[in-house]
Amino acid sequence: MTGGSDQVRVAVVGSANLDLVVSTPTLPRPGETVLGGALRTIPGGKGANQAVAAARAGARCDFLGAVGQDGFADQLRANLADAGVDLRRLRTVPGPSGVALIAVDADAENLIVVAPGANAELTSLDADDRAAVEAADVLLCQLEVPLPAVTQASRWGRSAGTTVVLNAAPARRLPAELLDAVDVLVVNQVEAAMVAGLAADTAVDALLDALLARVPRVVLTLGARGAGYADRFGLRLAVEAPAVEAVDTTAAGDAFTGAFAVAWAQRRGPVEPATVTAALRWACAAGAACARRPGASTALPSRDEIDTLYAESYPESS
Known part of the structure; x- marks a missing residue:
């Protein structure tokens, strides 16, 4: 593993959806209907x-979010x-909870549509939320809840010395007020282009250069090809992902990001190639372990599973 044995604290500001998942031979094209398998309902x-x-x-994880008044x-x-x-900061608001409609094809690729529901009501945070953010080693945010709450939490984190990690998904252009508070931006190549305001086929180095003008550190997720890292201080590197037989990639990116937040919090000493490489490899092992099972939250791996795949895939790091 990448750090010491002390339990770190992560605060997450984000969405909670119930995923309605159907497996299909192929993903539908516009205007096409395809027959799928059984419907699965999975928390996501x-x-x-x-x-x-x-x-x-x-x-130790605190979740700051919202659910509705439904089953x-x-x-x-x-x-x-x-x-x-820890659910003390999870609100219940009037109306339905968030729902995601997910189709997964035979190649483990997916198509997702989200109805935000209660997540859209998380427009601001309170003093107890701020205490949770300020007590955390890492604040982890995404973009499935309103930007004002993400920005508010991120600025609290920045002022308190909490490391702010933003997974900019779903992709969109982001205000400087938010990006100025981010320590590490985690994006895939499509998301990177959207945040940077560049074409989707822009070369990786150009994407990283554009993003580093906005945030100090970028983690670029590359799916089965692994991940890359770049910062304003001259460090750039890439790692390969473990080779596994993927069954469902729906939550692999979330497994990567959650594990990366833990690995980064457990990192000891300065940001150096060895510590960044270990954190990225451990996160890649988490994403790969997740992809071996169907479902979203039900597929997320334990620490032991991540450690095992990490040791098998990167024996020189163990």
Whole structure:
């Protein structure tokens, strides 16, 4: 593993959705109907997934989010609680909980549409939320809840010395007020182009240069090809992902991001190639372990599973 044995604390500001998942031979094209398999209902949402991922990876995790007044909310709460996530900052608001409609094809690729529901009501945070953010080693945010809450939490984190990690998904252009508070931006190549305001086929180095004009550190996720890292201080590197037989990649990115937040918090000493490489490899092992099983939160790996795949895939690091 990348750090010491002390339990780190991660605060997550983000969404909780119930995923309605159907497996299909192929993903539908515009105007096309395809027949799928059985419907599965699985707790998800990028925020909740990353909170569960961080908790299973060994962190003490606080979740700041919202669910509705419906039966889905009970499933979402139970899933988080079962993973050991602290739910004292999870609100219940009028109306439905968030829902994601997900199709997964035979190649483990997916298509996702999200109805935000209660997540859209998380427009501001309070003093107790601020205390949770300021007590954390890492604040982890995504973009499935309103930007004002993400920005508010990130600025609190920056002022308190909490490391602010932003997974900029779903992708969009972001205000300077938010990016100025981010310590590490985690994006895939499509998200990187959107945040940078560049074409999707822009070369990776040009994307990184554009993003580093806005944030000090960037982690670029590359799926089965691994991940890259760049910072304003001259460090750039890439790691390969473990080779696994992927069954469902729906939550692999969330597994990566949650595990990366834990690994980064456990990092000791300065930001050096060895410590960054270890953190990225451990996060890649988490993403790969997740992709071996179907589902979202139900597929997120334990710390032992991550450690095992990490040791098998990167024996020189163990």
